[in-house]
Amino acid sequence: MSQQYVAAIDQGTTSSRCILFDQDGRIVSVDQREHRQIFPKPGWVEHDALEIWTNVEAVVQESLQKSDITPDQIAAIGITNQRETTLLWDKETGEPVYNAIVWQDTRTDDIVRELGTQEGQDRFRPKCGLPLATYFSGPKIRWLLDNVEGVRERAERGELLFGTMDTWLIWKLTGRHVTDVTNASRTMLMNLATLDWDTEILEAMQIPASLLPEIRSSSEVYGESTGYLAGTPVAASLGDQHAALFGQTCFDPGDVKGTYGTGTFLVMNTGTEPVTSNNGLLTTLGYKIGDAPAVYALEGSIAVTGSLVQWLRDNLGLISTAPEIETLARTVDDNGGCYIVPAFSGLFAPHWDSDARGVIAGLTGYVNKGHIARAVLEASAWQTREVVDAMNADSQIDLTTLKVDGGMTADNLLMQILSDVLDAEVVRPMVAETTCLGAAYAAGLAVGYWPDIETLRANWHKAAEWNPKMASDVREREYHNWNKAVQRTRSWVEHEDNK
Ligand SMILES: Nc1ncnc2c1ncn2[C@@H]1O[C@H](COP(=O)(O)OP(=O)(O)O)[C@@H](O)[C@H]1O
Numbered sequence: 283m284s285q286q287y288v289a290a291i292d293q294g295t296t297s298s299r300c301i302l303f304d305q306d307g308r309i310v311s312v313d314q315r316e317h318r319q320i321f322p323k324p325g326w327v328e329h330d331a332l333e334i335w336t337n338v339e340a341v342v343q344e345s346l347q348k349s350d351i352t353p354d355q356i357a358a359i360g361i362t363n364q365r366e367t368t369l370l371w372d373k374e375t376g377e378p379v380y381n382a383i384v385w386q387d388t389r390t391d392d393i394v395r396e397l398g399t400q401e402g403q404d405r406f407r408p409k410c411g412l413p414l415a416t417y418f419s420g421p422k423i424r425w426l427l428d429n430v431e432g433v434r435e436r437a438e439r440g441e442l443l444f445g446t447m448d449t450w451l452i453w454k455l456t457g458r459h460v461t462d463v464t465n466a467s468r469t470m471l472m473n474l475a476t477l478d479w480d481t482e483i484l485e486a487m488q489i490p491a492s493l494l495p496e497i498r499s500s501s502e503v504y505g506e507s508t509g510y511l512a513g514t515p516v517a518a519s520l521g522d523q524h525a526a527l528f529g530q531t532c533f534d535p536g537d538v539k540g541t542y543g544t545g546t547f548l549v550m551n552t553g554t555e556p557v558t559s560n561n562g563l564l565t566t567l568g569y570k571i572g573d574a575p576a577v578y579a580l581e582g583s584i585a586v587t588g589s590l591v592q593w594l595r596d597n598l599g600l601i602s603t604a605p606e607i608e609t610l611a612r613t614v615d616d617n618g619g620c621y622i623v624p625a626f627s628g629l630f631a632p633h634w635d636s637d638a639r640g641v642i643a644g645l646t647g648y649v650n651k652g653h654i655a656r657a658v659l660e661a662s663a664w665q666t667r668e669v670v671d672a673m674n675a676d677s678q679i680d681l682t683t684l685k686v687d688g689g690m691t692a693d694n695l696l697m698q699i700l701s702d703v704l705d706a707e708v709v710r711p712m713v714a715e716t717t718c719l720g721a722a723y724a725a726g727l728a729v730g731y732w733p734d735i736e737t738l739r740a741n742w743h744k745a746a747e748w749n750p751k752m753a754s755d756v757r758e759r760e761y762h763n764w765n766k767a768v769q770r771t772r773s774w775v776e777h778e779d780n781k
């Protein structure tokens with residue numbers, strides 16, 4: 283038989299990609315296409331789901347053709363995706379009833395506030411692990427039902443289907459209406475204990491159960507693909523941060539990965555029982571491989587990290603490419619007393635303060651552009667420290683090693699700063715595309731392309747590591763100053779009713 287590969291489709295916020303992997307977990311081919319970001323009003327962000335589908339079809343075909351690989355050489359397809367982004371479509375025609383509402387979209391502000399009025403924002407947290415927030419899918423479904431003409435009636439007649447992007451793609455590929463536990467865990471509608479939709483939450487949010495897909499494991503054959511890869515099993519689905527956890531082979535309780543892109547998502551494997559967070563983290567699913575018990579996780583989501591580097595480049599013009607920040611930051615030995623807290627649209631974990639706004643603190647006549655660049659890099663590191671402190675407290679496991687991936691990890695100075703502020707080892711793997719790798723691994727396991735997770739562990743190779751060099755009194759002084767700067771951002775936005 284000719285050489286076989288596994289295809290991973292990563293349907294992300296800005297683009298869709300297909301990567302082909304071989305048995306050693308090495309990348310054989312990649313193709314990628316961006317889709318439009320639709321901003322109908324301030325705070326609203328939408329995607330055209332049909333455009334995304336066309337792009338996915340194109341990148342799958344192109345990734346094979348680029349490397350002269352034929353469809354019969356693909357053993358399985360794994361899907362990973364931007365999470366929470368919400369779509370409703372007609373089950374007969376396949377027509378979306380509205381654009382997909384993206385995870386960043388804040389139009390559900392009022393719905394979220396209203397749902398939390400009497401019982402508070404943590405009303406559903408004991409069941410679904412999440413605070414009420416515009417981020418998650420449930421309130422977005424409710425908005426579509428309440429605001430798009432005829433949608434509630436059609437939903438109640440059983441004519442419509444809901445899906446996050448994994449569900450949409452699996453339905454387009456196989457005709458099956460399914461999702462996996464990781465994606466379902468981001469809707470607010472799944473009960474973490476039963477791994478099924480929670481009737482009480484559905485009632486409170488007025489969402490008909492007929493809309494919802496069947497919840498399956500992250501690694502099993504959901505159906506066979508039609509189209510270009512006709513007959514190939516579609517065998518994995520994981521939200522992108524969960525896929526990165528799996529791709530980084532964070533298989534043991536206490537293992538943590540951090541993905542440093544536009545924002546940063548830290549996820550800790552907490553084993554086969556959910557851990558309740560008392561420190562501003564999300565309780566979520568790690569992954570579930572076939573019939574094996576589900577693995578749970580704690581997540582700390584940070585909204586602005588790489589995008590602060592982009593801001594320095596695009597809004598301040600202090601650098602002309604993102605990698606130049608490292609050169610500029612290396613022109614100085616420290617931050618010169620300057621701290622930047624990038625609360626551009628509030629603070630996510632562990633503060634969850636939508637009224638915070640960014641500050642540059644500690645400015646004196648001494649501070650120059652090198653110090654500013656350094657403070658930009660340090661902001662990613664200190665935000666990580668806040669999340670790691672919360673993880674250590676919630677899990678009672680102290681972080682010793684952080685496995686990193688994502689575009690920002692190319693920055694060696696940032697990686698050293700990260701190790702210094704965490705007082706922990708930071709390691710970067712050979713294959714940096716851990717999100718796609720995780721989806722490929724889960725799909726390959728389902729069809730026997732890889733025999734077990736121990737084989738996957740053996741595929742993980744360290745490319746670089748950083749160890750702490752900072753004296754502990756300096757670390758504590760800097761953290762104290764960072765915390766003072768964070769305090770300056772809090773409750774900046776004053777609501778009309780508070781004035
Ligand atoms: N050398 C670098 N130093 C610091 N930040 C960088 C560097 N290279 C890229 N970035 C930042 O990383 C982000 C891109 O990473 P990527 O993983 O592609 O993000 P995403 O998947 O969220 O689109 C950008 O926000 C960019 O500013």
Ligand SMILES: O=P(O)(O)OC[C@H](O)CO
Pocket residue numbers: 293294295296363364365366385521522523543544
């Ligand atoms: O597509 P990304 O990499 O921006 O990831 C988005 C996250 O899944 C949102 O929760």
